[in-house]
Amino acid sequence: MEGSVQFSEIQHFYKNSTVFLTGATGFVGKLVLEKLLRQCHVKHVYLLIREKDGVDAETRCANIFDGTAFDPLRRIDPEFFKKVSLIAGDCEKPDLGLSELDKASLIKEVEFIFHCAANTKLDATLREATNVNVRATRDLLNIAKEAENLKAFVFISTIFSNFTKFEIHEEIYESKISGENLINVANALNDTILEQVQLSLLSDWPNNYTFTKQVAEGVMKEEGKNIPTSMIRAAHIIPAVEEPCAGYVENVYSLSGLAVANALGVNRVNYYKNGNLDVIPVDYVVSQLIASGWYAGLQKLRKKRGDITSTEVLVYHCTTSQEKPLTSDEWMGVTETASREVPSAKMIRLPLTFNTACYYNFKLLTFIFHTFMGFLCDMRSKLAGRNSTIVEGYKRLHHLQEQASPYFFKQWYISNDNAQKLLKRMSFKDRELFNFDVLTINWELYFSNFARGLRVYIMKDPMSTLAEGRKKLKRKLKIQLLSAAFLVVFLYVISKVILFRVIFR
Template sequence: MESQSEIREFFKNQTIFITGGTGFIGKVLIEKLLRICYDLSVIYVLVRPKRNKSPNERMKEMFDYPCFDKLKTVYPDYYKKIHLISGDCNQVGLGLSSEDRNVLKKEVTVVIHAAANVKFDLDLRIAATSNLRAVRDILDLSKQMSQLKAFLYISTVFSNCNRSEINEEFYKPAMKANNLFKLLESIDEGVLTTVTPYITQKWPNTYTFTKCIAEDIIRKEANNLPVAIVRPGIIISTYEEPVAGWVDNYYGLIGIVVGILMGGIRNLFAKKDGVVYCIPCDFVANVILAATCDLAKKSGSNQLTLSSAKNEVGNVKIYNYVGSSKRRMTARLLKNSFDKYKWKYPLNNMFWFPFVNYVESELWFEIRLFFQHTLVAYIADLVLICLNKKPIAVRKAIQVNKLLKLFSYFGKKTLTISCNNVDNLWNGMKEVDRKLFNFNMDDFHWEHYWKNALKYGRVYLVKDPLETLPWARKKIMLFAILHYSLIVVFCCWLFMFIYRML
């Protein structure tokens, strides 16, 4: 079977350099490469010190995650294929030593740039350093790699969310990278905070804004490098590989889902039948690896050079990956899945009955946030103060409300996204590669996905073992009784109030 797989055959003896390897998508990529393409030569992983931990300590901790358990069983000596490169995308030149830089120049054949700061409310200066300068630095380094066959940049389909229609092509950013850097050098933090909304213009946050500019850097500076861009939708927990429902962070939709299940998020600004462009992490990893192989194959045969196709500039092909139009994930389907499986797999540390309402009116959304989030938080803090405990509810509610308002941009916007290159990539793959690197979602079962996501997400992310389910199920029943009892009491009071007024 190995000889029949074009993708496995391509990665055989390849030397791969990955940035963002300690991140969510990075871990899944590394695990898939080592488990399925073990005949590769070596994977160099860029790791920076963080939270008083050295790169070596972080690397060792990374392989303690459950996502690597299957790999360790199949290939116990996997660590021989992994080499640490100490560096930092926030530093000039990626913070590489001259020795490591020389090694990468001589040996690397494939670069996958997955590193990015994905926080929505990030300071523009930090976002520009992480998401822009690092792209330019790794491009400069790649131009000096004598054996480079493929450079994959992982962007986001929301990099151009200021548009209603997003095709697999480059779009003009609101600002050029050089102009942004000059601006950031000339103003202080206070002024920057004030002018950021004017700088980002129609982009909802600094993350999507800088990702759009990053693509423009690639468009202008990739030259004749074999480059491709993968734009995935919202990356969520794994579907089945290496294990079902694995996730390691609270970013984006994952954090909102946990907030709902904890009982802290009760309202979302969204259209009930609106499409939610979310993609399981293992499917994203598969499309990245398939695109890398396809890029190297075509660049080697000079099929990409100076293409005049609309969806290519020079040798840069773009892949919008948001699943299948036949199996769209909608807000209604998401809510129905929650309502069904929250009873079966509730969180043991929930603090109220989990429920969520979709609101399509901005005014009504603000009103509901005040009464069901902010006001409830003040009451909770009052109770904590009476119990001689530290009040934390209001601070948490402010953070949650800020996150929900940031996401409300996507809840009210309708996007049309074309994925022709992804479809063509799939259609051109052999059957064996389709099985090994599946990313086709025409027959994807979303309800089954969310069942596993809620079941195993509580284990991997919330650290809530399945053994606590019996108590958690009793707890959710108790909260449900309290929740609906309060609603009945409030309705009776309202009825009596109106009756007396009349």
């Protein structure tokens, strides 16, 4: 059957190849794995997975395939998992924690490396972020240099890696400190001294994640000079447009996490300044990663033929701000509206938020609508003999909002010329199979699927409970209106009493 299939140029390039993938337990890495197996017909994929939170690497590997993301692939090839092998390792360790035997196997067999692993925690320590984002990248590039049959090395970064700039082009900028020096500093100093060093290194950066990603890009430029290498800088990654299914999402951090808090009625206050909000659906990121690997491999072939003398790291931006811009106001408004169209049966309060760009207003409003109300609910829970966790939950929400605020209060011009050129180099069939053309996004349809995706995949609330959710929304709306009416009457009576006493005192 496979012999009768007409493969596209990109499919043919990856067909029957061996891939090494890091970050397969993450949102992007998992979907890269799914698409490589489903559409690229690769022969074998090695996954680097570590033990985490008491769950061994084998169990974590098996858990990858259990979710909805692999349903389309499972229908085509029920035994797809036989093409996947686990390699125990850890990006936090030197040489990614690989054994000499595993390293030798990778050097001998691997043709493509997709490096999707990263420490994306905005509150990670400098040592944690450096070891995963910088040292692991360097060590993996060293393995790539030795690989006997390497066709391409593909790396994912973030457009916020150059947070301090206002114009960001598809090139690698010089970092404040070299990767080698940062690795040495992070692992030689104790925590107290490292915190002091961090203050000077991160003077203009919002967190260790964006800073170490920028340093890692410098490592890519130095160590990836003469190997076929591509790098994707992605914007805020949001749920899928179409693949593996419309609205698919796993990431509960950043924009998706805030949208869930709004949809459940947990959040009452959004803290941001209106401006362009650069987002990108996850399936567009995955397609661009795979397409960029194809083109990087072509450059190796050109060099081998003598058409070019050297290869540089190819940098591509994966964004929407140039062709399909959204503002923060549009995002907040449409996500709230969409969530009301498919209300969750797990809704706690009516989805209703206040928006502010003033930090003091944010603190005041969150105290009134979150902390104070949470305190009253916790007191009621304690009196009933139940656990009280609402105030602590709101502390985490406020921490997330403050961590995300730098991205909402700064604007960038982000070019995407290289990404457009890459798209034009692809055949019509490849542009269908590996679509990352943001002009094809229908935002109205997208946000309808977005709300459903959050409901089903994050809130774990199936669409079968939609009728119950709508009843709950109507009930919450009535309660809200009655509460507002009571408050108006109460304030009116109080003001009359006070006024009467002033006049007739």
